[in-house]
Amino acid sequence: MPRLTLRWKLLLFAAAIAVLPILVAARTMIRIGEDELKSTANDQLLAVAGEVTREINDVFERSWLGPLVLIRNALDDERLGVQEKIALLTLGIADIADIVALQITLEGADLPLIVTQDEFSQRLRGVGLDPLTTLRVPPVKIWALRRSGDAYDGDLAYVPDTDDWLATVVLPLRSTFAGAGAVLSARIDLNRLRQLIAGNPFTRTGSLMVVDRDGQEVFTPERRDRRGEAIVAEALGQLASTSRSLGVAPYVRADGEVVLGAYAFPRPFRWVVLAMRPQADAYAAVQKMTQSLLLWGAAGLGVAILGAVALAFAISRPILEIDRVAAEVGRGNFAVRVVRGIRAKDEIGDLARRMNEMVVGLGERLQLEKFVSGGTMAAIRRSRQGVVPLGGTRRRATMLFCDIRGYTAFAERHEPAVVVEVLNFYFQHLARLVQTHRGDIDKFAGDQILAVFTGEAAERRAVRCALAMQAAMAGLGADRPSWNLAIGVGVNAGEVVMGAMGSADRMDYTVLGDAVNLAARLCGQAGRGQILVSQTVRAEIASSPDLVVEPLAPVRLKGKQEPVPVYQVRARPEVAPGPHEA
Template identity: 45%
Template sequence: MTRLRFPLRAKFFLFAVLLAVGPLILVAQNISRLTRDELKSAANEDLTSVAAELRTSFDNTFQGRWLTPLMVIRNGVDSPDLDIAQKVSLLTLGLQELPQVAALQLSVAGSDLPILVTNSKYSGRVIAAGLDPVEVLSTPADLITSISGTGQFGRPVISYMPEIDTWMATLVLPLNTYIAGREVTMAAKIDLDLLAQMVASHPFAQRGVIAIVDHAGRLVLTDQPRVIADRQIVASAMPLIVAGARADALQPYVRPDGEAVLGAYAFPSHFPWAVITELSEDNAYAVVNALTWQIAKVGLVGLVLAAMGAFFMSQGLTGPILKIGAVAQKVGQGDFAVRVRGVRSRDEIGQLAREVDQMIAHLAERLELMKFVSHSTMSAIRKAEDSGMRRGGERRRVSVIFTDIRGYTSFSESVPPETVVEVLNRYFDVQAGLVNKYGGDVDKFIGDALVAVFEGERMEERAVAASVEIIADLQKLLSVYPEYNLHVGIGVASGEVVMGATGARDRMDFTVLGSTVNLSARLCSKAASDQVLVDEASQNAASISGRFRFEPLPAVSLKGYAEPVPVFAANLRVPVRA
């Protein structure tokens, strides 16, 4: 026996739990929800303020510590009162006052030899790495040309320099001074380690995550630059960085590893970055989780008491219901002889047991009756359950096949009746199986004849397919029982019929009537043994598939038809798709 999905014992258990701990759960939910809302509001405010604070710190540091002093140096170098040597000295002095500036250079348009002054601390690190400081710390001419062409003067270009394991910002400023009639620009390499220290030393980093990402979703200001665009908040911020938007936002989401987090982002004005702050919901809601755990412990005590009461209450009620369930399961498996035993209570459960027994008896009767009627009859009965079956019918377009066993009369006279019934059933099993295979419905058996109806799409093709396969399968049956020496002739016709109930008021038959049925019967009578004769309408429709070979035969005169009727012998050309 399969396990019940929701047994009665579980229902009593649930009912007792609701009575015992339901009010407690409702109160706990309200407290938790209110507390969670307050904590979420506080966490969101914290996330937003931290992101905005770092954004402001980045902008102030860039503007106050680097851009403004470099503008002063640029203006001094731009003075027409200074010669080249004095300009270089000004660069050197300026470099001494700006410890985060790794190099300053003057570049003349069209020249590959810039005037470069480097910070000894950084040049020493480059030399220690076995590289040329001039090559590493100088600003390439093509980068200066690109910045000049886009007008992005004063906007830092960020890059990671693995040679000295640091992030650098390249800043290019134009000069009004011309040397030999050529434009001059000043470029600076700025170490961004100060910004990285701001992020690492921020108090929020002890309980949350601060990430600085660029337009490609890559972590910056870290010694392990990697792409984290799979985080939902990073993916949301990336297009805003590209578009130059500066709209701060909050966003709860789930990380790819399944951790639920709260996040916020802000955008520095001077860097193509987003400052992202994240806090896991576990940390944000730690107080709520502790409160919930305390309430859960109290509720557990009530749950145990409720479970004990539910167990004893359910023992006296579930037994009869389980017996009824076991009987229902056996009925589902096809056993209609089973009955509910041992349930004698005079309550609703006892009444249910008696009604189940009556239902099983009625089902058994109905199942046996279904074997004697067609599918279309059963469908009509179901549709007419409310009003009852009424005599009459409706026009439908169908394909009808009529089969008849040749030599059946002489065979039935030469063998015992039991053998006749056995052989007839065997032949009908083959024919009915193929009718069902191709979506047809056996309308009736008339002695040794079978009438089947096909409706719907490709009905002509399916009717012809079933007919030719009946001939083939019965020939196989004859190879096993050659002593039968029984063959079948089949007629197929398509057209309009009247389908409905006919007969007396208290004894009706649901069947098909009309000239199409008569035509299929007439064609069957003209068919030779192992031959399928098809009318013109069926031949025209079934020919479209190209699966059959139709041999036109001389038109035949049929009873009830004034003119000879065109007929075709159908044979299978290729395997037929059911």
């Protein structure tokens, strides 16, 4: 049988199946288009639900909770007498939008002290309602909310005579009021939220709905029960759990209509915000796109047949060149490169460029067998002809040591394969945080990580990385309490020697010096969930508004004649910096 060259194989293959790829491609494009349109519709629903949720959060936190906290803090001032505090409530309710009543409930007292907004009180009197009776929150409910730890009440009160919805915010006072324990509470008129939802532009093409934790519709007098709808049941399941995330799913209504829905969860209230749209409307463009693709596919069939011969010859030349380069690489020649077809702006050109990139990468990986860190890669790229010389240079760096607590006990109770799997599981999450904060993992040693941070704001990035590590471990540990694993972290900054250490055949690109040793000692002193930093690091992060630095008793460390000042770092709860914030 005569031998067919690659060129003739491509020619025969292209001519034989010229029609089939076009058909397959048309169907693939239709499917991709359908998926993209569906994805776009789902993304829009998620965006609308998320946007409404953020607006609810913003109104609550900025317009209501913030001013109430200021009033609560003023009431806690023991320099003010009872009359001054009552005057403060009267002035405060006149200046805060949507707050229709402020109430102080005294421990052991049956009747609370209540101040109402004049305009809202007149509305209630206009329909024959007593403002004090309507707006008063029963003391039993106040103390129940305080014991539960809730700062606000998601259970709504509806006033049908005025068509108003009210919510309750509860803020315990830290000082006494008239000699007794007291709680500040407020009644909030939710009309602004109702108008915000009703006026959303999405309501022109879809519908927005809010349901409470019992599945009843909010802002509708009928309070319809929506728990029978699949998407509502799914959202309420997440609402009842500790894990709340945006969700999107199609479901079928009782009348048989298929609807796309997305949901989100406002922070202040135990609600679910749902954005819904009929599937037929969302996917109407799919049918039009399908018809268009079929027409273009038919036209493309003729072009494909005519271009098959030319394509076969155009493809074969660069492929034969790539084959030659692959053979050279197989013989160990990593200096060879693909030349023919490299400028082509098509898949063959991409393949040629990637082949060259692969050859370069293989050469780098020969050197990477001696190194493990990101600093090693930088050293190789800076070196001449890919050869990294032994030796180091003095540089300022910040070292983060992270050690898993409880690892020894865990290893004794489990098989080695399980121990390795768990260790890799944690290292995967922790290493990702180091990379996010622009650090470099120098090495993994047993259950310990050494990460090095250099450059601008290295100390702050290292400390924030440590905080993120502790948060990640807390989250992972909450789902796996039987593992009983945590981490201790030590951070220090100073002059180190950084470079390639070892022999010409086996190197380790690392950092050495007293500053490294001190970071390791701090890590050894750190307890479960604790972050200890040196005085040098403390001086660099002291001005960070999102960090709380607490001095601890000086400790004696190995290799140090005098006790070493030690500081503990934690995140300030009200500040949440980004991972790259300087």
